[in-house]
Amino acid sequence: MIASAETFRCKPDVLFQEVSGEIVLLDLVSERYFGLNSTGARVWQGLSEGRTTEEIISGLAKEFDVSGAQLDQDVNELLEELMQAGLIESA
């Protein structure tokens, strides 16, 4: 489980572009493409702007009518997936 206080950053070899609110990623190392839905895209944008995990979660909490615990869980799961895929690293 990732702690909210942890901070991550997008790996420099990951290119991304936004398309209709979603994000397509290209990892130059693994040569694989990834897609993030609109919520995942918000997380990625936050990471790319250097926000902490806490800041990203609180930003999403203002927009979505979801419990804090649920949001924590969803964001942490996504961050774990991004870590496992080698797309982000600890800052």
Added chain:
Amino acid sequence: MLLDEVRNSAYARAIKGLVGPETTVLDLGAGLGLLGLMAAKAGARQVYLVDPSPVLLDVESVIEANGLGDRVSIILQPIEAASLPEKVDVLVSVMTGNFLLQEDLLPTLFFARDRFLKSTGTLVPAKGTMVAVPVTLARPERHPAFRLMRAIQGLDYDSVRRRFVNRVQFERFFESDALYLAAPEPLATLDFSIADKAAVDTTTTFRATANGRLDGLLGWFDMDLGDHALSTGPQAESVHWKQAFMPLETPVSIRQGEEVQFSLNRPERGEWTWSVSVGGSVQRMSTFFGYRPDIEAFERQAPGHVLEDTPESVSARFVLERIARGVTRKEMERDFLQWNERHLVDHPSARTWLHQFLDRFSC
């Protein structure tokens, strides 16, 4: 390419130096067979021309006209499906695309090498070296990446400029089209006898030999043909290959003696990504940004995506089942069009689709 005399002469010289009375030769992607026929004329014992395109059949009359029928065989198949009665001494091909990697033909060469070339055999060409040089374009306005910095008919198109900045422009450049800001440097060499990936991931440092505006890098490749080389650069005699211009998003001024660091990454069949570093400022461009990705297409390619039928796959299944049952073409057309009427309304295109499908999947 048949008429590219510069290339033809360079290959002829290489082939003559390799071919003797016992030599066997494979001409991969033979087309109109020129390289293989040059080997036959030079005295090779046996030449195999391999190409999946029916254009190869036109070579039969050329073989006959030149009296080479006793030593040339035509194999109208993709190399992956071809079988040769022996391994060959020389594998000759033109699997090198613009800037070496464009068109992604080299993996086919590696396949043919592994399957059909003797361990003591020779490849023509033997190696390809990618070369680049930082340049100022003589007419930058010819490139959309720079032209779109200014309005077109009073309309601001700068927002789509990014698409053009992130494309490699393959075009014929002459020496007068680009002013070199440094000496050309080799980026990477692919030795075709051992390479197993047609990819590049390299960083090269140039030292500017003049002050000027750096618009981008111009790339090409040089071919090693044994005891001599063939360059596809702007300074060389004109050949059919084009050069590759990789623009900067924002041109920068550089001074004589300054270092320009250039990184190029291109996996096999993947995106071209290049970055340029001058005086601590870095610009990174990639063909990944040169197009708008189709999100749905990406989703369909995901490993967890559950596959679904399309109208075409349903039609294909209908036809394949009947092929297995053994029906005539006439019966197939009648059944298919009747069945198709209940599913689709576009009758003429259904007939065309059926016959194209039958040509491909039945005999």
